[in-house]
Amino acid sequence: xxxxxxxxxxxxxxxxxxxxDDGPNPPRTDQVIEILNRRGARGTFFVLGKWAERFxxxxxxxxxxxxxxxxxxxxxxxxxGDFDRAEAAIGNLLGRPTRFLRAHYFNFFTCLYSPVAMxxxxxxxxxxxxxxxxxxxxxxxxxxxxxxxxALAGGSIIDLHDGREMDDDARRLASPLPMIEALPAIVEGLxxxxxxxxxxxxxxxxxxxxxxxxxxxTFATPEAREAIEGLGGNPS
Ligand SMILES: [Zn+2]
Numbered sequence: 001x002x003x004x005x006x007x008x009x010x011x012x013x014x015x016x017x018x019x020x021d022d023g024p025n026p027p028r029t030d031q032v033i034e035i036l037n038r039r040g041a042r043g044t045f046f047v048l049g050k051w052a053e054r055f056x057x058x059x060x061x062x063x064x065x066x067x068x069x070x071x072x073x074x075x076x077x078x079x080x081g082d083f084d085r086a087e088a089a090i091g092n093l094l095g096r097p098t099r100f101l102r103a104h105y106f107n108f109f110t111c112l113y114s115p116v117a118m119x120x121x122x123x124x125x126x127x128x129x130x131x132x133x134x135x136x137x138x139x140x141x142x143x144x145x146x147x148x149x150x151a152l153a154g155g156s157i158i159d160l161h162d163g164r165e166m167d168d169d170a171r172r173l174a175s176p177l178p179m180i181e182a183l184p185a186i187v188e189g190l191x192x193x194x195x196x197x198x199x200x201x202x203x204x205x206x207x208x209x210x211x212x213x214x215x216x217x218t219f220a221t222p223e224a225r226e227a228i229e230g231l232g233g234n235p236s
């Protein structure tokens with residue numbers, strides 16, 4: 001079993017895609033939207049189904065502001081590829097299916113048993129610039145990790161976080177604050193270099209990477225592996 005995923009778009013165009021994972025997370029998501037909108041930038045929000053269900057109005061504000069949305073699972077639990085459940089929640093609010101999907105923890109194994117993830121119409125999107133903003137409390141460190149990333153170029157996809165999967169409201173609301181403080185400088189720094197900040201729906205994704213399930217290290221337990229592999233014959 002194999003799948004293809006993308007880490008960037010065309011390198012010969014001065015387009016960069018800012019992506020925000022794990023929301024919607026009001027009012028943090030709204031703060032991100034305001035920063036983007038004021039600077040003529042579009043973003044892509046990889047939302048969780050459970051948060052779209054809990055915060056449908058925040059989800060609609062993303063869409064109404066003209067930004068792109070993608071599927072980032074329902075519960076964001078390791079080893080659980082609940083993209084179909086997420087798509088039911090997200091697609092119902094959106095009025096159409098999403099076209100982009102990001103595997104939580106970039107664990108592509110979880111995609112293999114999801115018809116939504118494996119659909120021809122769905123593009124699985126990684127990133128080539130990963131500032132690990134969720135692990136940084138200093139906004140300047142997030143700015144530096146983004147603008148000085150060696151991979152940053154035309155076609156880059158940058159992975160940031162406007163939310164978190166955790167149910168603790170205080171922690172989830174506090175987590176994106178350093179990124180939000182950093183975001184104006186990130187947007188302006190990218191624009192100063194001549195990059196246009198676009199949604200993934202405006203970027204031609206190229207050079208897909210073939211990911212092949214080798215049966216090692218991706219299952220929660222050996223018993224889970226045996227049970228899952230027994231469902232549909234031997235993955236190859
Ligand atoms: Zn995530």
